[in-house]
Ligand SMILES: CC(=O)SCCNC(=O)CCNC(=O)[C@H](O)C(C)(C)COP(=O)(O)OP(=O)(O)OC[C@H]1O[C@@H](n2cnc3c(N)ncnc32)[C@H](O)[C@@H]1OP(=O)(O)O
Ligand SMILES: CC(C)C(=O)C(=O)O
């Protein structure tokens with residue numbers, strides 16, 4: 283049996299999803315959970331992108347103890363230097379250097395001839411190798427590159443010292459058979475006196491990312507790259523949880539295993555979903571809400587007689603557990619702490635536990651059964667870090683005789699001073715959003731608004747998800763709000779989204795990288 287390594291890029295390619303902006307704290311929490319899930323490497327970001335990206339990679343590198351941490355760099359020396367500085371204290375540092383090799387990317391985007399691209403690969407992979415023991419190289423848009431040139435590019439990277447060769451299907455163009463043949467071709471033809479590990483990096487534009495990734499494994503890949511829940515640029519990356527579970531269920535066919543701790547899958551997916559603001563669809567493979575539900579009579583009959591008639595994956599395999607220790611308003615700190623640990627949040631500090639316990643008690647006064655989903659929602663929280671901006675505090679609503687609603691919103695500023703604004707709207711949510719708009723010196727367009735209940739039942743907590751566009755920059759931001767009351771949850775989500783816009787306008791977060799963006803360089 284071969285052992286397949288997993289590299290997660292949720293914090294780099296995953297963050298390229300329109301609307302997704304993880305805070306540094308969120309990134310660190312995700313990184314720790316990914317380590318627990320058993321990945322061998324994490325692409326923690328693109329350090330040259332912004333001070334925020336640099337800092338996140340640096341903190342993750344200083345936090346993880348078992349997992350290799352890598353950062354992305356263009357074939358640009360200052361990008362490579364930024365990765366080197368950010369990973370100075372990593373226990374197992376790696377670097378990922380990329381440059382495109384397809385005719386269209388070379389001619390139109392890079393404006394370089396094939397020979398210039400080959401020279402750039404040699405120069406920059408050698409430079410990266412002078413700073414790192416472990417160098418990964420990606421010929422971007424590999425699947426639309428001409429095979430003989432792709433081989434030359436990969437050989438140049440290997441000769442310059444690359445250990446990992448990643449073959450990105452950048453635009454989700456390839457098919458399983460074609461990708462399998464690409465891996466076979468490269469692995470058979472590359473010349474090296476040391477072991478070279480190849481990996482797929484698939485995007486899901488044609489819905490084939492998982493099939494393509496598995497085909498690459500069949501073709502000899504030793505590491506896979508992807509994201510949790512398949513978040514990522516456009517239609518997203520391959521969902522790593524699908525690959526991990528497929529390898530487990532079809533070990534007979536792939537003759538390969540991994541170190542992924544499958545029963546941490548649900549917790550990992552849940553955390554990424556919450557922080558990315560992207561709900562997992564009910565019918566999503568492996569971790570969707572319906573993945574283990576049986577509706578029709580013949581299926582139910584079969585499952586009652588023998589679950590294996592229609593169930594190839596058990597809920598237990600991916601960590602979907604029944605509530606083992608129910609909590610309610612009479613539960614005390616010990617039971618609460620036990621539950622926090624059981625749900626995988628043993629690292630939560632004593633101070634945070636105290637404040638979570640207070641929130642739990644407030645919730646338990648209103649809600650009869652507190653489920654694991656409620657506790658996870660409480661722990662993950664939905665507050666955007668914004669030490670220098672407004673934080674939602676309270677709201678008050680009145681109905682007017684003409685059918686309109688008036689909402690007073692109170693926000694706290696940096697100095698904990700409470701400031702109120704009042705606005706009217708045709709409905710309560712419009713009134714609340716109008717009031718919140720007056721706190722900010724920018725204009726946003728509300729692109730979408732969704733409410734989901736965290737659990738079933740009339741007393742469920744509401745989770746509101748909004749997507750707004752910063753009119754000045756065109757950047758899209760997702761944000762969540764969680765509360766027992768739908769209007770409050772909406773106000774929290776909308777003020778969180780505005781906070782992200784404010785941070786972008788202040789230059790604190792950016793989706794663009796720039797060689798000069800990092801003041802350290
Ligand atoms: C397939 C992927 O996922 S690749 C990773 C995608 N991630 C990102 O792009 C992160 C956010 N992106 C950014 O911040 C910007 O688009 C950047 C950094 C790429 C470029 O920032 P800017 O300096 O403002 O330049 P801009 O975005 O306008 O153009 C990109 C430049 O990098 C060049 N470039 C792109 N990829 C590479 C590469 N792998 N190696 C070397 N140069 C590259 C382009 O040719 C272009 O060069 P030019 O300015 O000489 O024309
Ligand atoms: C940077 C590379 C590996 C990438 O994300 C892609 O080509 O999709």
Ligand SMILES: [Mg+2]
Pocket residue numbers: 295450452483485515519
């Ligand atoms: Mg990609």
